[in-house]
Every structure is written in structure tokens, then in C-alpha cells.
Amino acid sequence: MSSIFDVRDFIEETVSRYETLIKAAVRFFLALLSLSVINSRLGYMDRLNSTTVVVAVSLLCALLPAGMIVFFSALFVILHCYALSLEAAIVVLAVFLLMFLLYFRFTPKDTMAVLLTPLSFVFGFPHVMPVIYGLKGSPLSALSVGFGVVAYFTVDFISDAESMVKSMGDATTVERFRALLDGVIKNKTMMAYVIAFALTVVVVSIIRRFSFPHSWTIAIAAGIVTDMIALMMLSVRLDADISIGGLFIGSIIAIIIAFVFKLFTFSVDYAKTERVQFEDDGYYYYVKAVPKIKSSISKKHRRSYDPDEE
Numbered sequence: 001m002s003s004i005f006d007v008r009d010f011i012e013e014t015v016s017r018y019e020t021l022i023k024a025a026v027r028f029f030l031a032l033l034s035l036s037v038i039n040s041r042l043g044y045m046d047r048l049n050s051t052t053v054v055v056a057v058s059l060l061c062a063l064l065p066a067g068m069i070v071f072f073s074a075l076f077v078i079l080h081c082y083a084l085s086l087e088a089a090i091v092v093l094a095v096f097l098l099m100f101l102l103y104f105r106f107t108p109k110d111t112m113a114v115l116l117t118p119l120s121f122v123f124g125f126p127h128v129m130p131v132i133y134g135l136k137g138s139p140l141s142a143l144s145v146g147f148g149v150v151a152y153f154t155v156d157f158i159s160d161a162e163s164m165v166k167s168m169g170d171a172t173t174v175e176r177f178r179a180l181l182d183g184v185i186k187n188k189t190m191m192a193y194v195i196a197f198a199l200t201v202v203v204v205s206i207i208r209r210f211s212f213p214h215s216w217t218i219a220i221a222a223g224i225v226t227d228m229i230a231l232m233m234l235s236v237r238l239d240a241d242i243s244i245g246g247l248f249i250g251s252i253i254a255i256i257i258a259f260v261f262k263l264f265t266f267s268v269d270y271a272k273t274e275r276v277q278f279e280d281d282g283y284y285y286y287v288k289a290v291p292k293i294k295s296s297i298s299k300k301h302r303r304s305y306d307p308d309e310e
Contacts, residue, residue, distance in 0.1 A: 004263070011264075012264070024062045024063065025062070027061050027062045027064075027066055027069060028058050028059060028061065028062035030061075030066075030069055030115065030116075030119075031057065031058040031061035031062070031069045031072065031073075032054065032055065032058040033119065034069060034073045034115060034118075034119065035054045035057060035058060035072065035073065035076055036054060037118075037119065037122055038073060038076045038077055038080065038155065039054065039076070039080075041155055041156070041159040042076075042077065042080035042081070042084075042155065042158060042159055043080065044080045044081070044083035044084045044162070045079050045080050045082070045083035048076055048079055048080065057072055060072075066111050066112060067111045069115055070111060070114050070115050073115065074096050074100075074151075077092060077096075077151075077154075077155055077158070078092055078093050078096070080158075081093075081158055084158070084161065084162060084165055085165050085176070087165075087173065087176040087177050087180055088158060088161065088165065088180055090177070091177060091180045091181050091184060092154060092158065092184070095150065095154055095184055095185075096151075096154075099114075099147045099150060099151070102143060102147070103143065103144060103147055106140050106143050107137075107140050107141060107143050107144045109137075110133065110137055110141050110143075110144035110145075111144075113129065113133055113137075113141065113144035113145050113147070113148050114144055114147050114148045114151060115148070116129060116148065117129045117144075117145055117147075117148020117149055117151070117152065118148055118149075118151050118152035118155065121149075121152045122152075124246075124249075124250065124253075125250055125253040125254060125257065126149075126193070126250060127224070127227055127247070127250040127251050127253070127254040128250075128253065128254035128257045128258060129145050129148065129197065130142070130145050130196075130197040130198075130200035130201045130204065130223065130227060131200060131204055131220055131223040131224065131227070131254055131258045132257070132258060132261055133145050133201055134200060134201040134202070134203065134204025134205040134208065134219065134223055135204060135205075135208055135216065135219065135220070135258070135261065135262070135265070136261075136265070137201070137205065138205055139201065139202045139205045139206065141201050141205065142197065142198035142199075142201040142202055143198075145197050145198070145201055146194045146197060146198055149190060149193045149194050149197060150190060150194065153184075153187050153189070153190035153193075154184050157183045157184055157187065158184075161180070161183065164179065164183070165180075188238040188239060188240045188241075189238075189240040189241045189242060191234075191238060191240070192231060192234035192235060192238050192240040192242060193231070195230065195234060196226075196227055196230035196231045196234060197227070199226055199227075199230050200223045200224075200226045200227040200230070201223075203219075203222050203223055203226045204219045204220070204222065204223035204226075205219075207219035207222055207223075216262050217262070220255065220258045220259065220262065223258075224251050224254060224255055224258075227251065227254075228247060228248075228251055231247055232244065232247070275287070
């Protein structure tokens with residue numbers, strides 16, 4: 001077990017040493033991945049499909065705050081929709097504006113949830129997102145994860161909407177708007193995921209805040225169970241298109257990723273828990289102190305440079 005913490009501490013030390021460079025590289029990779037996925041799923045505007053354009057925008061995102069990746073991704077989606085039809089562009093723009101207004105109002109710190117949630121759907125492990133953001137965020141993080149779900153299903157609908165748009169050549173503008181808006185909003189599968197993920201974020205966020213031993217482990221387990229039960233029930237209730245086999249496989253992947261995340265963010269030794277009591281002029285304080293788990297290498301490093309020993 002100690003070797004795992006040795007590797008963890010080595011990774012953390014390396015990341016902290018080259019933090020600026022690594023963050024820029026991660027932003028570049030995420031932007032490149034996001035824009036490439038959007039072009040592959042939509043691809044209606046030929047100019048945006050250029051590798052040069054994608055790489056240039058990704059390099060720009062590497063130098064800018066992470067929120068700009070979400071902005072450029074949304075811009076690419078809207079421009080592709082405009083190449084498909086003006087009505088599609090207006091509908092998607094309205095949906096994105098509503099999401100971003102609510103996002104900046106309630107959860108401005110969860111920028112990456114709006115980007116990573118759609119990507120997690122593309123690569124087959126979406127169930128990890130509500131668990132991770134339940135662990136690292138607050139119950140309001142359900143909004144950001146939900147926005148990510150809406151963004152994914154919006155792009156997914158538009159990617160299959162070309163034949164529908166062409167078939168409405170004689171329809172009125174109002175009829176086109178209604179058909180596109182219904183396709184984006186009245187998606188039962190999307191609603192099932194939004195509700196299930198929101199419940200999961202809230203459950204995980206509440207449980208992991210308790211001080212009882214192994215609260216994070218219990219929160220992960222409770223979140224996975226909540227997600228699975230909610231999706232299975234909603235699948236029947238809403239007649240949503242949810243694969244039960246995919247749900248089980250995705251949940252296993254989510255458990256693995258969640259415990260890796262926990263290893264790097266919350267590794268404590270409950271066996272060495274201490275309770276401290278002290279007071280000042282106005283209060284008595286009862287403190288429960290749980291030490292973090294450190295590797296043998298980091299302990300030796302701290303002892304060798306302990307100023308008290310000199």
C-alpha cells in the first residue's frame with residue numbers, strides 16, 4: 001500500500017513543480033479534444049473542420065483561462081448549427097445562453113463540469129461526473145453537471161438533424177423552430193440523466209461532508225447506487241433509452257475513477273484520529289483531527305529537512 005502513496009506523492013510533487021506548463025498542456029489537450037469531437041459529430045461548416053483552425057484555437061485556449069474552452073466549444077457548435085440552418089443556430093444559442101446565465105449565477109467555479117460531462121458521454125464513462133463533482137463541489141454542482149448533460153444531448157440531436165431540417169423545406173419558420181426546440185428540450189433520455197445526476201451530486205456532496213469514518217468511501221458507494229437506481233426507475237417511468245448493461249459497466253468505471261480521485265484528494269488514517277479540546281474567552285472548542293496519509297519517502301524527506309532537528 002505504501003508504494004501507492006509513494007507514486008501519488010511523486011506525481012503531486014512533479015505537478016506542483018511544473019504546474020504552469022502542465023496546466024497549459026491540459027488546457028490545450030482538452031480544447032483539442034473538445035473541438036475535434038464537435039467537428040466529428042457536426043461538421044456542417046467546412047472552415048471549422050480544418051486541422052489548422054482547431055490547433056490554432058486550442059493553442060489560444062492553452063494561454064487563456066479554462067472557461068474559454070467552454071466558450072469556444074459553444075461557439076463551434078453554434079457556427080456548425082448556423083451552417084445547417086439559421087433556426088438551428090438560434091435554438092441552440094438560446095439554450096446555451098440560458099445555461100450559461102444560470103451557470104455564471106450559481107456555479108461559476110464548476111467550469112470544467114460543463115466541458116468534461118459531454119466528453120465523458122462520448123468516451124463512455126458519464127456516471128463518474130456526478131460522483132466526482134459531489135466529492136469536490138457542493139449540491140449546486142448538480143447544475144453544472146446538468147448543463148453538461150444538456151450540452152451533450154443538444155449536440156447529439158443536432159448531429160442527426162440534417163435529414164429532418166432538409167425534410168422541412170416547405171414548413172414555416174415557426175414550425176421549424178418548434179420541431180428543433182422540441183427535439184432539444186423534449187428528450188426523455190436527457191431528462192432522465194439530468195435528474196439522476198442531480199440526485200447523485202446532492203447525495204454524494206451531503207454524505208462526504210459528515211465527519212464519521214470513511215465518509216468519502218460511503219459517499220462514493222451511495223452515489224453510484226443512487227445513480228443506478230434513479231436511472232433504472234426513470235428509464236421505465238419516462239420510457240428513456242438507457243442501456244442497463246452500459247449502466248453497470250459505466251458504474252464500475254466510475255467507482256475506479258472515483259477512488260483514484262479520492263486517493264489524490266482525501267487520503268486519511270482514521271486509526272490515528274485524535275480529539276482535541278480547548279477554549280477561549282467566549283467558546284469551548286471540540287476538534288476532531290484526522291491525519292493525512294503520507295508516503296514513507298515524503299516522511300523521510302520531511303525529517304531530513306526538519307528545522308527543529310538542526
